[in-house]
Amino acid sequence: MKILEGGFGPNDATAPALRLPEELWDSENDDALICQAVRQETPDVKTFVLRPVVPRRMRFQPGQFMTYAFEIGGQTINRCYTIASSPTRPDTFSITVKRVPGGPVSNWLHDNLVPGMQLKALGPMGTFTCYAHPAPRYLFLSGGSGITPLMSMARTFHDLGEQEDIIFVHNARTPADIIFREELELMSRLSVNFRFIPIVEGITPLSPTFGLRGRLSAPMLEMIAPDFRTREIFVCGPGPYMAAVRDLLAKAGFDMAHYHEESFNFEALPAPDQADVAIGEAMLEAAPEVKTFKVEFTRTRRAIDVPENMTVLEAAKRAGMRLPSSCTQGMCGTCKSKKLSGSVDMSHQGGIRQREIDAGMVLLCCSKPTSDLVIER
Numbered sequence: 332m333k334i335l336e337g338g339f340g341p342n343d344a345t346a347p348a349l350r351l352p353e354e355l356w357d358s359e360n361d362d363a364l365i366c367q368a369v370r371q372e373t374p375d376v377k378t379f380v381l382r383p384v385v386p387r388r389m390r391f392q393p394g395q396f397m398t399y400a401f402e403i404g405g406q407t408i409n410r411c412y413t414i415a416s417s418p419t420r421p422d423t424f425s426i427t428v429k430r431v432p433g434g435p436v437s438n439w440l441h442d443n444l445v446p447g448m449q450l451k452a453l454g455p456m457g458t459f460t461c462y463a464h465p466a467p468r469y470l471f472l473s474g475g476s477g478i479t480p481l482m483s484m485a486r487t488f489h490d491l492g493e494q495e496d497i498i499f500v501h502n503a504r505t506p507a508d509i510i511f512r513e514e515l516e517l518m519s520r521l522s523v524n525f526r527f528i529p530i531v532e533g534i535t536p537l538s539p540t541f542g543l544r545g546r547l548s549a550p551m552l553e554m555i556a557p558d559f560r561t562r563e564i565f566v567c568g569p570g571p572y573m574a575a576v577r578d579l580l581a582k583a584g585f586d587m588a589h590y591h592e593e594s595f596n597f598e599a600l601p602a603p604d605q606a607d608v609a610i611g612e613a614m615l616e617a618a619p620e621v622k623t624f625k626v627e628f629t630r631t632r633r634a635i636d637v638p639e640n641m642t643v644l645e646a647a648k649r650a651g652m653r654l655p656s657s658c659t660q661g662m663c664g665t666c667k668s669k670k671l672s673g674s675v676d677m678s679h680q681g682g683i684r685q686r687e688i689d690a691g692m693v694l695l696c697c698s699k700p701t702s703d704l705v706i707e708r
Contacts, residue, residue, distance in 0.1 A: 351422060356387035358397075358453045363640055366448045367423055372510050375430040376476065377441055378415065380423050384449060384640060388421040392462045393483040394565075394593070397426070397454035403439050410436045413567075413593070414455065415479040417486035427510065429476035447649055449641070459565070459593040460484070466563035466589075467495060470556055472547070472576055474502040474568025478510050480593050481567055489518050489525065498556045499527045502547055502572065506531055528555050549579055560585050567593040624700040628652070628708045629671065637700050643675070644695040654695060654708060661697035668695055673704035 361383065368380040383389075396413045412426040431437045444450075461469065461484045471481040478501055485499055503509045508531075515527040530543040530551070543551065552559055560583070566576050573592050580590060622639040626646070637646040644666055647654050656666040661679030670691045675698040677683075683694050695706070 352386040352388055354387050355390050356383045361385060361387070362451045362453055364450045364452050366444055366446050366450070368446055369444065372427060373508050375508075376427060376510050377430075378425050378427045379440065379444055380416075380425045381450070381452075382423040386422070389418070389424050390421065391418050391424070391455035392457075392460040393418060393487040394460035394462075394480040395455040395457040395483075396480070397452045398456065400451040401436055401439060403435055408436055411456075413457075413479040413483070415482050417483055417490050419487055419490040427476065427479050427482075447645065449638075457593070459567070459591060461487075461563075461565065464563050464589075464591060468558070468562040469495060469497045470559050470562040470564045471497065471499040472502075472564065472566045472568075473500070474572035475504075475508075476510065477566075477568030477572070477593070479567070481565060482511055482515075484565070485515070485518065485525070489522065494524055497525050498562070499525070500530065500547065500555060501527070502530045502532075502568070504532050505534060547576065547579070549583055552579065552583070559583075563589050563591070565591050565593075624673075624703050626673075626700060626704040626706060628706050630708055637704075639699060639701065641699060642696055643693075643698050643700065643704070643706070647695070656696055659696045661694050666695040667692055669693075669707035671705040671707055673700065673702045675699060675704065676701050 363384040364381045365384045366379055367382050370378040370380070372378055391414055394413070396411045398409060398411050401408045401410065412428065414424050415427040416423070416425040428437050428440050430441045459480055469484075471485065473481045481499065485497065487493075488495060488497060499515060501509060501515070506512075506529075509529050512529065518525050519527040528543065530545065530547060532546060533544070543555075545551070556562065559580075564580070564585070566573055568576075577587075577590070577592075581587065623636045624639065625634060626637045626643055627634045628647075631652065633650070633652060635646055635650045635652070637643055644654060644656055644659065654666060654668075661677075661681070661683075667683060667687070670693045675693055677688075677693055677698040679694050679697050683692060693706075695708075
């Protein structure tokens, strides 16, 4: 066998930069998030992967939500979205949003939010979490996009290799509308303690042969989980769906002390959650405005506006400019540029020498403006 020598060295500009932060994100001190990736789940559902602008680790309980402030059409609109990802992967988190006809926020997210854009958020909040109700057996019941908090719980149990017995029943319109279908099926194959059972209302001419069809009923529930009366039950979905589940369980003699539900309707949230949301929205509205500075590039004759909490390189990329860069962490020096005037807050990782800084050089990837700037680029 031939052994290949070499590889990535500590000063190799082509080495992948992986820096895991140790500090926790605190939304009360820093409410800025950046979109890291967008994933299409179903024809009308997208997942948006987010992280703090300044890398921090996220801490939350599976099933909790965040309050977001969206600037749409000249006004601020606040919305709550459940975290769909698991706290076992704390460097990013995700929300999964269904496009709602006429919905100002969901349509804006689907049509406008792309990697690199920033949002404001506060949280996490909420009491709808399996952490608050430990049990040996769970039954998760979800309808449509109500799958998200239960998906966070399922991912957490799976990542940690927990041995709780979980039955996850999801109701969708058609097979094509089953959110996270492949991932849930994989979890079901990998764990003997996890069962995923989708139920669809109907099929299309091109749909593959499918299992359970219709809507959740008492006979169907008895067949899926004959021991459901001994399980801790978590439910999330549209209002009519949850009302039907409550009625079904009550008539079946289920002890409703072991029933927990989450609502996307603010008025239907538990009182503690309503208080959290109200406080969060007030804090978002009271957040100070971010200053913006003008940055001019002499060679390309471009001028852009750069917020004080964004690096010059990131703002330039958003404006469609192509500037040399590689590591984006202040290590390689690829984006080194001459600052002709102005001041910056630069936090580099060794990609520039002190004598170069004294001569007016900056690394655009890790420099945030503290005044208007003129850059020789």
